[in-house]
Amino acid sequence: xxxxxxxxxGLGASQVVISFLDSCSRLGYISDSKVYLPxxxxxxxxxxxNTNIIRYKRILPNGFSRLIECLFSRFIFSNEETIVLGDIPxxxxxxxxxxxxxxxxxxxxxxxxxxxxxxxxxxRFLFSINNKYARKIIVQTAAMAEELVASxxxxxxxxxxxxxxxxxxxxxxxxxxxxxxxxxxxxxxxAAYYPHKKHExxxxxxxxxxxxxxxxxxxxxxxxxxxxxxxxxxSIKFLKNLGNLSSDQMNFFYxxxxxxxxxxxxxxxxxxxxEAISINLPILTVDFNYSRSIxxxxxxxxxxxxxxxxxxxxxxxxMDLVLKIRPNYSTVLKKFPKSWDIVVENFICAVK
Numbered sequence: 180x181x182x183x184x185x186x187x188x189g190l191g192a193s194q195v196v197i198s199f200l201d202s203c204s205r206l207g208y209i210s211d212s213k214v215y216l217p218x219x220x221x222x223x224x225x226x227x228x229n230t231n232i233i234r235y236k237r238i239l240p241n242g243f244s245r246l247i248e249c250l251f252s253r254f255i256f257s258n259e260e261t262i263v264l265g266d267i268p269x270x271x272x273x274x275x276x277x278x279x280x281x282x283x284x285x286x287x288x289x290x291x292x293x294x295x296x297x298x299x300x301x302x303r304f305l306f307s308i309n310n311k312y313a314r315k316i317i318v319q320t321a322a323m324a325e326e327l328v329a330s331x332x333x334x335x336x337x338x339x340x341x342x343x344x345x346x347x348x349x350x351x352x353x354x355x356x357x358x359x360x361x362x363x364x365x366x367x368x369x370a371a372y373y374p375h376k377k378h379e380x381x382x383x384x385x386x387x388x389x390x391x392x393x394x395x396x397x398x399x400x401x402x403x404x405x406x407x408x409x410x411x412x413x414s415i416k417f418l419k420n421l422g423n424l425s426s427d428q429m430n431f432f433y434x435x436x437x438x439x440x441x442x443x444x445x446x447x448x449x450x451x452x453x454e455a456i457s458i459n460l461p462i463l464t465v466d467f468n469y470s471r472s473i474x475x476x477x478x479x480x481x482x483x484x485x486x487x488x489x490x491x492x493x494x495x496x497x498m499d500l501v502l503k504i505r506p507n508y509s510t511v512l513k514k515f516p517k518s519w520d521i522v523v524e525n526f527i528c529a530v531k
Contacts, residue, residue: 181213181257184222184264185235186245190371190448192280194346199526200227201347201482202519208527211462215256226469227438238285242298262526267302268309276526277292277313277328280447282375284470286330292444294374303330310334317341317526319448322472341525342515343448345457348426349433353483364497367436368464369429370443372408375467377468380484385415387486398493400440402434437461437500441470444483449473453515456508477506 181317182203185198203209204227206392211231218236226232237244248255253271260274266354282290283299284306293299308315316337318324328335340503359388370376381400388395401419402409409420422434439455443465446452452473462478470480479496482488516522 180209180211180260181215181263182209182262182264183215183256185215185217185221185248185258185270186265186267188220190221190267193225194348194368194426194450195278195280195343196222196223198227198347198519199264199523200230200483202523203527204228204230206520206522206523213257217311242301244488246301246305251310265311265453267305268311268313270309270312272312273314277318278309278317279323280319282323282445282447284330285326285445287293289326289329290445291374296374307331310337313337315339317344320469320472322468323447325468343453343522344516344519345450345454347519348430349454350430351360362397362473364438364500365436366398366438366440367432368400368440368442369403369432370441372404375444375446377444377484378402378404378408379411380442380494381412381415381418383484384486384489385417387490393490401436428513433460438479438496441465442484445469456511459506459507459508461496461500463492468511473511475511477508477511 182200186398187193187196195520200209200214204429205416209227210229213233214227215233216225218234233472239247243467248320249267250270252269255274256269258272261272261276263269263275266277266279266284268275274434281302283294285293286303289294303394310331310333314337316334317339318327319340319342321340324340326340328338349384372378395463396416398417399419401421402415403421405423412418418435424432438461439451441449441451441462443449444465445467446469447468452462452464452470462474464474464478464480466480467483479492481492493507
């Protein structure tokens with residue numbers, strides 16, 4: 180068996196791969212397998228124990244290299260049982276189990292928030308011509324399954340929903356009943372600066388506050404951006420940029436925050452939502468199919484992307500925080516497996 184994850188670069192996707200491979204290694208499933216990981220990025224220094232790791236170094240520009248990799252896969256990789264953790268099936272290789280966690284594979288005609296940028300258009304093309312080589316396609320939510328099948332009707336019988344737990348680094352026994360310090364409420368938005376993460380809505384909120392003379396000095400929103408990405412937001416007084424965070428830092432700031440803020444327009448899963456639910460942290464988020472699929476009715480929703488709806492939902496959250504009313508995620512938590520070992524067992528059984 181071989182495991183393919185050469186294109187994984189984002190923090191969230193990398194955390195999923197690490198959790199998956201750690202469980203595979205612990206359970207003894209990949210001792211004789213070839214695991215293809217990227218040469219650069221978050222996974223560049225990661226190595227599960229007792230496993231044959233092959234670092235895939237890209238010499239050509241990333242987009243062109245990825246195109247060649249996916250079109251001429253049978254000349255690069257073995258034609259054997261394969262778990263693909265990076266969205267796009269490999270051409271000419273049979274018996275693949277493919278994990279899809281890239282929401283931009285959805286066609287814009289199905290979800291208007293899906294990116295029309297060239298790289299995502301290319302990914303959709305590759306998925307459309309290569310999905311016939313996948314025996315099973317794994318997604319994490321019913322909302323993602325519905326939109327993916329609507330985009331590629333021929334895969335309907337191949338799509339399976341396998342919910343996933345939070346990454347292994349999250350400290351699940353955190354005490355998140357954080358007091359409101361100096362009457363200031365802290366909202367934590369851990370997300371990289373991608374278009375669908377909608378950081379620009381924070382500028383809209385700032386303008387709305389000024390236009391309507393609304394006092395917002397008792398709120399601080401923490402974001403996790405690089406200095407260049409934060410440049411367009413740095414004039415907003417209620418924002419604090421924490422920079423790119425390590426796993427330990429993520430745990431630290433989760434313990435300090437009063438609630439999670441999540442602004443994303445589309446997600447295959449939405450890991451921060453799962454993380455917040457796991458540690459019983461209140462959530463303020465946009466009302467979309469993906470967020471309803473995960474959180475059900477247990478969080479504070481606002482209409483996309485309405486400033487007035489946001490502040491109405493925030494006031495409800497604020498009142499509950501003051502009254503120390505905690506969310507009840509007991510029903511929601513039942514949907515998610517308790518460990519990555521369960522997820523791995525599902526994948527291995529699918530390959531056999």
